[in-house]
Amino acid sequence: MREPGFEDLANLWQDAEVGDRAAFEALARRARLKGRLLAYADFALVLLLAGGLLPGIVLAPNPMTIAAAVLLLVATLWLSWTRRRYRQMAATLNTSDPAAFVESSVAYARANLRRVNLSLILTGPLVATAIVFKAAKRSRGGLETLPQGLLEWVSEPRSWIGLAVVALVVLFMLRSRRRLRGELGRLEELRLDYEREKRRDAGIE
C-alpha cells in the first residue's frame, strides 16, 4: 500500500459522509424547534409561576393541589436549569476563537463549581436552622422545651421524608461537584494545550 499524499487523505476524509440527509434534516428541524422553544423559556417561566400561584391562593389544600404544586416545582426547576444552560451556551459562543472559548468555559466551570460548593456549605446550617425553627415552633419558643420539640419532630415520618429529600439534594450536588471538577480539569488541560500550541506557532518552543 503506497503512502497516501495529503490530497488523497483529504479525498478520503471528505468521502466520509456520515449518516443520511433525511436523518440530518430531522435533527435540524428538532434543533430549530428546541431553539424556538428555548427563546420563549423566560415567558414560559412567568406563565408557569403565575398560573401555579393563582389557583394556589384560591384553592384549599388537597392531594390534587399538592400534586400540582410538586409538578409546578419540578417544572420550574427544569425550566430554570434549561434557561441557564441556554444562556451559558449563547454567552460562550460569542467568543471569537477556540482558545478564548476555552478561557470563558473555564471561567463558567469555575463559577459553577463555586456555586455548588457554596450550596453544599450552606445546606447543613440551613437545614439545622430549619429543624430548630420547626422544633421551637412546637415548643412555643421555650428553650427548655426545645429538646422535647426536637424529639417530637424526629418521631414524625414527614420529618424523615424531608431529611431524605435533603440527602438526595446533597448527593446530587456532590455528583455535580465531581463532574464540574472533572470538566474544569479537562478544560485547564486544554487551555495549556492551546498555550503550548500558540508558543509553537510563534516558534518559541
Add this chain to the structure above:
Amino acid sequence: MAVNGSKEQLFAQVSSSCMGLISRIALSYEADPPLRHELVQDILLAIWVALPNYRGEASVKTFAASIAQKRCISHVSKRAREPRQVELSTELASAAELPDELALRNDQQRHLIESIQQLPIPQREAIVLCLEGFSYGEMATILGISPNAVMTRCQRAKSNLRSIMGRRS
C-alpha cells in the same frame, strides 16, 4: 441581524450545505454513534442560537465550522469518562466501487479517522479544517490566529497525523 435573509433561511442554508462538514467535525471528536448523533444535534442548536450574531463577514460554512468546533470542545470537556474505543461502522462507505477497493478504502478511512481522533485538540481543529479544504485565511478566522500561525500549525498537525498513522499501520 446585519445579513440578508431571515434566521430561518440562514439556518436552512446551513443545514442544507454544511451537513457533511458538521457530521465530519463531530466524527473527529466522537466515535460513539449515539453520542455523535447528540453532538450533531447540539451543534445545530448552537448554530441556531448563534445565528443572530452572524454578520456575514465570513461564509456560512466558516461560521458553521467555528460553532461546530466550539461545541465539540464543550462536548469533550463535559464527557464524564474517557471515550470508548468504538469500531467505526461501515456507514462510512462511499460511492459504488468494487468490493475489494471499497473494503480497502473503508479501512483507510477508518484508519484516518481514528488517527485524527488521537491528535491534541488544537492540532485536530487545524487538520480537520485543512482536510475540509478551508483556506489559510478562513482557518485563521475560525482559529483566531494569524494565517502564518495556521500554516505552521497545519504542518505540525500533518506531521503528527502521519506519524500516528504510521504507528497504527
